[in-house]
Amino acid sequence: MPDDRLAGPPADLELAELHTSLEDPALASMTFLNEVTGRYPKALSFAPGRPTEEGFDVEAVHRYLRRFCDHLATDRGQSPEQVRRTLCQYGRTSGIVHELIARQLEVDEGLRTDPESIVVTVGCQEAMYLVLRALRRDERDAVLAVSPTYVGLTGAARLVDMTVLPVASGSTGIDLRDLAAQVRGARERGLRPRACYLVPDFANPSGLSLDLGTRRELLALAEREDILLLEDNPYGMFHDGSGRLPTLKALDTRRRVIHFGSFAKTVLPGARVGYVVADQRVGHGQGRVQGFAEQLSKIKSMVTVNTSPISQAVVGGALLENDFSLERATARSRLVYRRNLAHVLRGLETRFGACGSVSWNTPSGGFFIVVDVPFTVDDELLERSGRSFGVLWTPVSHFYDGKGGRNQMRLSCSSLDSAQVEEGLNRLAKLFVDKGVLGVDTGTDSTPGCSSVSM
C-alpha cells in the first residue's frame, strides 16, 4: 500500500483555504508535544504538565458517582427517577455542580460567590474559549497575556482571531509597568485591550507566583486601566505547606476578575471538568443587566451543549467526599509534588551547580522549573533528546508564541517517581555533555567553568 501521506489521490481540501489557526504554531504545539511523547514511549519525561497517577483509582470513580447520586437523593430530595434523569439526560447548560463548586471556593479560598455566576465547562480550556469568544467582537479586541503564556490561552485566542499581546513577567510574576505600557500602547494603535491573562500561583511554565502586594497593585491597575483580569488557577493547591495567598478573585471587590478553575490536577483529568466564575454584569441597553455567566452559557450551548453530568458527578462526588476542601483532597499529591520539586532542584544543583552557564529558578510550589542553557532549545533538540538520550522536556519557546525562550527548557516534576527523577536527570546531563556544556567525568574538567558529572 502506498503511504497516503506522500502519494495517493490528490487533496480534497487545501490548508490555505481553511481557518488560519490551522497554520499557526500555537495549534501545532499541543499536537507536536503529545506526538513526541508518543514517539518515545520509553523515554523518561519531564515534559507533561499532567498530574501524578499515584492517587488514580478506577473504584474511586465508581465511588464518587455513587456519592453524588446519594447527595441528589438525600440532600436535594430527588426521587430515583430524578436521580437517573440528572445523571443520564441532557442537563442545565451551566452545569449541575455549580453549588458544590461555590462551597469549595468558600471553604478553600474564603471566596463567597453566587453559584449562578459559575459556568461548569469541559475542562478549563472550554472556559477560556468561552470568555475569549465573548470578549472578541471585532479585529480591534485584544487580550494581554503574561509571557511566557500557557499555550492553551494562545490557541483559544487563535480560534476567535483575537490578538494576544505579551506582557513581561519580570521577577514578580507580572511586570506591572509593562502591563500599563502595553495597554496604553495598544489603545494608541486603535486596539481594545479587554483583559489580561495570568496564572498568579506557580505559573506555567515560569513557576513564578505573585506576592500579595503585587496582587493588590494588579487589581488597582486593572481598575485604573479598565481591563478585566483572567485568573487561571490550576496549581494553587500545590504550595510548599506554608499556605496559600488569596486568589485575585478573593481580593476582587470591583468584579474585575474572571476566575478559571480546573479539577484536572486536584481531582482527575479524565473527568474533563473545569469552570469559570464570571460575576460581571452585562448591560443590554435601557438599563437592563444580565450576568456575564449567562452570556458564556449561551455560547457554551453552541459548543458543547452542556458538560457531561456523569463527569460532573465524578467531580461532585470527590468534593462531597472531601467536605468541599481541595486542600484536603490534594494532601497526598501535594507531598508528591513537593518531594519531586525538591528532588529535581537538588539534582540540578548536584549536576550543574558549578556550571555557570546553566541556571534555573526555584519555584516554591507547583509543577514547573525553567532551566536556562547556553545552547538553542528547539523541537529538533527535543526529538534528539528523546531518541538518543531517552529523556523528554518542553522547549519554553512554545510558550513564547515562537518569539522567545530559545535557551530555556521546562522541567515538569509532576509525573515521575524518585528513581525516575534521578535517572531522568542523569540522562539530561548526558544531553548537556553532548552539547558541550558539561564534561564527562574522566578525572579532568574538560569544560571551562563547569564541573564534570559522573555519567
Add this chain to the structure above:
Amino acid sequence: MPDDRLAGPPADLELAELHTSLEDPALASMTFLNEVTGRYPKALSFAPGRPTEEGFDVEAVHRYLRRFCDHLATDRGQSPEQVRRTLCQYGRTSGIVHELIARQLEVDEGLRTDPESIVVTVGCQEAMYLVLRALRRDERDAVLAVSPTYVGLTGAARLVDMTVLPVASGSTGIDLRDLAAQVRGARERGLRPRACYLVPDFANPSGLSLDLGTRRELLALAEREDILLLEDNPYGMFHDGSGRLPTLKALDTRRRVIHFGSFAKTVLPGARVGYVVADQRVGHGQGRVQGFAEQLSKIKSMVTVNTSPISQAVVGGALLENDFSLERATARSRLVYRRNLAHVLRGLETRFGACGSVSWNTPSGGFFIVVDVPFTVDDELLERSGRSFGVLWTPVSHFYDGKGGRNQMRLSCSSLDSAQVEEGLNRLAKLFVDKGVLGVDTGTDSTPGCSSVSM
C-alpha cells in the same frame, strides 16, 4: 434586596461590545426553549428533542464503565496501571473509542472507515463547531443548510461568523434544484459555499427523510458543484421497522461527506459523546497531505483538549455490550418512539382530522411532527400555552432563523408516555379552541370547516 437585574450597580460590560452572536436569536433560542420548560415544570411537553428515559439506569452506567475497563485489560492487553491511566489521565485528543465507533459503523451501516478519520467529540455539537471553524477562513465562506435547520448548526456558525444560506427542503427532504441555485447564486455574490448541512433521516424539525434516489443525486450534485455534505444522523435508528436507507457516508465514494454521529439518542445524553468522520485529505503544499480529522483534532485541542475518557468509556461499554450494534441497543426505545409517533398522529387525526385549517406531516420515524395552523405560532403563544393550558411544544420559527415557520409548531413524541400523549393533545386542543380554530363540543359545530372536540 433590590433585584440586580433591574437596579443595582451599573454594568461592567456592554452587550454591544461583546461578540455579535450574543445578540443573535439563534443563541437565544436554545436558552429560551430550555427556560420555558423550566418555568412550567408541570406542563406536558411535546417540546424537547430528548430521548425517552425508559431505559435510563444508574447501574448501567457503572456496568458500561466496568465493561470498557475489562475490554482495555482483555482485548487491548492493558495492565491495571494502564487501565487507570486510560480512564483517569488526559488522553488522546481525538478520543479512545474511535475503533469501537468504526466497528459500529461497519456493523450497522456497512460503512468501512479508517478509525484515524474519526474524532470523538463532546456531543455532536462540538463536532459541528470544529468543522465549521475549520471551513470558515474569512467572510466569504458560507455553509448551506436545509431549512428548517437544527438550531445547533446555526448557532455554531454564528460563533465563527459564518454565513448560513438556507436551502429549501421541498417534499423530498432537500430541493436539489434550489441547492444548485443557492450554490451558484452565492458564488456570483463572491461567496464560497463550502458545504451543505442536512439530516437525511427524520430531520429535525421537519421529520422528512431523503429517499435513495435523492441521496444519490445529492452526492452527484455535491461532486459537480464541488461542495462537501455535512450529514447529521441522530435519528437514523428510529425507523418504522422496515429498515434504514444507507447513510450518505455509506454511499460516498469521493470523500464528499463529513458524517456527524451522536450517542445522545442511542446510548444516553448524559455521556455527551458524539463524533465526526472526516476522511478528507488536506493539502499542505509541496504535495504533502494530512487527514482533515487531524486538523479538526488540532482545533479540538484548543476547545476541550479531549473528550472525557470516563464519558467515552460509558459509551464504549454500551457498544461492547451490544456487539457494536446500535440497531440492537435501540430495539426497545425504537418501539417507544414508533408507538408514540403513531399515537400522536392518531390523536391529531381524532381531534383535528376534519378541521381543514390544521394539517400535519406523517414522518415514518424519528421524533418530530410538524403541525400547520392558521394562527401565528411564536414565543408569546408558547408562554401562554404553558401558563394557561399546561402544554409545551416548539415554534418552528426557531429553526428558520426567524424568517419562516410562523404558522408551524413542532411536536416531539420522544419523551412522553401514552397517557401523557393523550392528555397533552387534549390540552393542545384547548389551545386550538382558544385560538378559534376548534369549537367546544356543545352539540353544535361552532367553527366553520372544523369538527368540534370534546374537552
